[in-house]
Amino acid sequence: MGRVTERRRVIRVRDGSVGARPDTLVVEEPLEIRLNGKPLAITMRTPGDDFALAAGFLVSEGVLASAAELANIVYCAGATDDGANTYNVVDVRLAPGVPVPDISLERNVYTSSSCGLCGKASLDAVRTTARWAPDASPGPAVRLTPETLGTFPDRLRAAQRVFDRTGGLHAAALFRPDGELLDVREDVGRHNAVDKVVGRALPDDRLPLSSCVLMVSGRASFELAQKAVMAGIPVLAAVSAPSSLAVDLAAETGLTLVGFLRGSSMNVYAGAHRLGLDEAAAGS
Numbered sequence: 001m002g003r004v005t006e007r008r009r010v011i012r013v014r015d016g017s018v019g020a021r022p023d024t025l026v027v028e029e030p031l032e033i034r035l036n037g038k039p040l041a042i043t044m045r046t047p048g049d050d051f052a053l054a055a056g057f058l059v060s061e062g063v064l065a066s067a068a069e070l071a072n073i074v075y076c077a078g079a080t081d082d083g084a085n086t087y088n089v090v091d092v093r094l095a096p097g098v099p100v101p102d103i104s105l106e107r108n109v110y111t112s113s114s115c116g117l118c119g120k121a122s123l124d125a126v127r128t129t130a131r132w133a134p135d136a137s138p139g140p141a142v143r144l145t146p147e148t149l150g151t152f153p154d155r156l157r158a159a160q161r162v163f164d165r166t167g168g169l170h171a172a173a174l175f176r177p178d179g180e181l182l183d184v185r186e187d188v189g190r191h192n193a194v195d196k197v198v199g200r201a202l203p204d205d206r207l208p209l210s211s212c213v214l215m216v217s218g219r220a221s222f223e224l225a226q227k228a229v230m231a232g233i234p235v236l237a238a239v240s241a242p243s244s245l246a247v248d249l250a251a252e253t254g255l256t257l258v259g260f261l262r263g264s265s266m267n268v269y270a271g272a273h274r275l276g277l278d279e280a281a282a283g284s
Contacts, residue, residue: 052199055264056231064094171186216236225257
């Protein structure tokens with residue numbers, strides 16, 4: 001398996017003082033995801049939780065939604081001269097009877113829409129492939145207080161162990177509305193970190209994640225909002241700004257979207273009712 005960090009020699013300049021020292025860097029390597037033996041996608045990621053990453057990616061693409069739809073995930077031999085396994089290629093095998101998308105056509109179209117090249121096509125793609133709506137579970141709908149939500153960024157940051165050593169990783173976490181931290185994953189790509197936490201829930205048949213809040217360390221792009229919706233997550237919170245298309249998607253699907261979450265300060269772009277703020281805002 002690949003290492004998460006590596007050491008490199010750097011020249012460090014501090015207050016006019018110059019010296020050489022080793023520095024710890026996060027590892028970035030490509031991961032090729034194959035579906036039933038055929039190449040599907042390549043993503044740059046931090047090694048680790050590769051099976052979860054692949055599973056979460058396929059959830060966001062509308063291919064997987066339950067453990068019963070997944071046969072297995074295995075590493076494939078890498079393309080090296082000695083035939084050694086690079087652990088940079090995984091093959092996802094679907095269970096018998098699960099439809100396989102037309103990779104040659106559908107994947108190309110959906111990649112473009114996921115990147116936000118066409119707003120209407122992006123929204124339509126998620127709406128037509130999402131299997132759940134927010135609050136899809138039979139239990140009570142998710143409600144939480146702004147005070148509880150405001151504690152999530154610091155708790156996410158405190159759980160970023162590799163970031164402490166490298167300063168170069170994004171993170172995603174799942175919380176319960178009462179503040180219980182369920183899972184944290186780190187990756188050089190913020191979208192990969194989300195795929196990892198979603199993919200780790202799939203084998204335990206915990207999808208849809210309709211009783212969870214997704215907290216991310218960076219901005220809330222359309223792609224992250226898409227992944228939240230596809231996993232049935234009702235609340236997405238980010239420490240930085242959302243994109244306009246992410247806000248549009250949240251408003252259309254019923255996702256609660258919070259940006260610039262820093263302690264007691266936050267901007268609520270959609271779904272304020274889950275925070276009990278719609279009535280308060282109306283009366284201000």
